[in-house]
Amino acid sequence: MHSLRPIHNRLHRLFGRGHADFFDTAAERWEICPAETVEIMPGIWLPDQIEHISRTEFGALPDILAQMQGNPAERTPPTMGYRFRDVDFVDGVLHARGAERHLRQRKRSGLTYSRPRESLSGALYESWIGNRWFGNWLLNDCLAYRLAEAAGMPVTSAPVRGGHIARYEELLGMAPRRIGEVHFDELVLFDDLHNNSHRRARAQENRARILKDRPLEPLPGVFIFRGASGDARILENEAKIAERLEAEYGFRTLYIDRHDADQLAEAAGAARLVVGVEGSQLAHGVIAMAPGGTVLTLQPADRVTTSLKLLTDCWQQHYAMVVGSGTARGYRVEWDQIRRTLDLIAAQNPQNPS
Incomplete structure (x- = not known):
């Protein structure tokens, strides 16, 4: 049996009725955490860094500046739960009456689909960005899992994976129950991207789970080496920076292709500074480092972003940035910029090493 929901949704758009918000189709909604006023800590960077930026990512320059400015009293929306009925999940897309929600890039085209044979009810905790980037999976989707397990049966379309992901799970x-194409008699989803007290508490719960029964010996900092992994962000003097941090500050260098999740957690969990090229590999440091620590990102001038700051805000860590010269396909960060930024971090947050 074929479903005409894709055609129905397209006709809505063609006749000017817009693209319905998926959450508007919920049969029930409830508040998990009310709206709150929270402190957003300012970012740390040298006064001249704005002049180095040639292009931003995931937001315009005013957004970057606002994030780095922080806010001592930011109004944070509530965390919400939503219950839906009669939803199909096909080819990475949730189909309800009049609305769609994409969780993965579609592999097939067409205006109809075969209705899934399997039916179930469950709480879905995955997201588009979590399926796209490891860091968002670890620091966003794994927080939503705590909501899903409380709401019912956690489900995900992600296949069984090895390496760091399997160990973190x-x-x-x-x-979770791993699903293919299914029909949901009932489906629970969450709006959980706001760093209120409930989300921050779940972040510390996940940190405690990661570090349970681990002896942590204090470490000045860790440098998490990115190299050529992930989307291109090639820091040409990355190895030299790692060597100087080791020699002059007592850092330990971590390699995501050599160290497993346990080794990464034990080192980052004992550190007060996590440094590296801006990217998902730094999530290993964010999830394990204690509140009050600092994440220092080294960024190319043509891809400056504060997306990771939204996550350090949740883990109640400080966020710092150095903007290098060059492009994401090849850039350099001068040691003097790093040294002066470390001095600034130490001055603003004395518990970090100088």
């Missing part, structure tokens, strides 16, 4: 006590 084990450490975080995640045992």
Whole structure:
């Protein structure tokens, strides 16, 4: 049996009725955490860094500046739960009456689809950005899992994976039901991207799970080496920076292709500084480092972003940035900029090493 929901949704758009918000189709909604006023800590960077920016990513320059400015009293929206009925999940897309929600890039085209044969009810915790980037999976989707397990049966379309992901799922006590194309008799989703007290508490719960029973010996900092992994952000003098941080500050260098999740957690969990090229590999440091620590990102001038700051805000860590010269396909960060930024971090946050 074929479903005409894609045609129905397209006709809505063609006749000017817009693209319905998926959450508007919910049969029930409830507040998990009310709106709150929270402190957003300012970012740390040298006064001349704005002049180095040639292009921004995931937001315009005013957004970057606002994030770096912080806010001592930011109004944060509530965390919400939503219950839907009669939803199809096909080819990475949730189809309800009059609305769609994409969780993955579609692999097939067409205006109809075959209705899934399997039916179930569950709480879905995955997201488009979590399916796209490891860091968002670890620091966003794994927080939503805590909501899903409380709401019912956690489900995900992500296949079984090895490496760091499999171990993190084990450490975080995640045992979802893995689904293909299914019909949901009832589906629970969450609006959980606001750093209120409930979300921050779940972040510390996940950190505690990661570090449970681990002896942590204090470490000045860790440098998480990115190299050529992930989307291109090639820091040409990355190895030299790692060497100087080791020699002059007592850092330890971590390699995501050599160290497993346990080794990464133990080192970052003991550190007060996590430094590296801006990217998902720094999520290993964010999830484990204690509140009050600092994440220092080294960024190319043509891809400056504060997307990671939204996550350090949740983990109640400080966020710092150095903008290098060059492009994401090849750039350099001068040691003097790093040294002066470390001095600034130490001055603003004395518990960090200088």
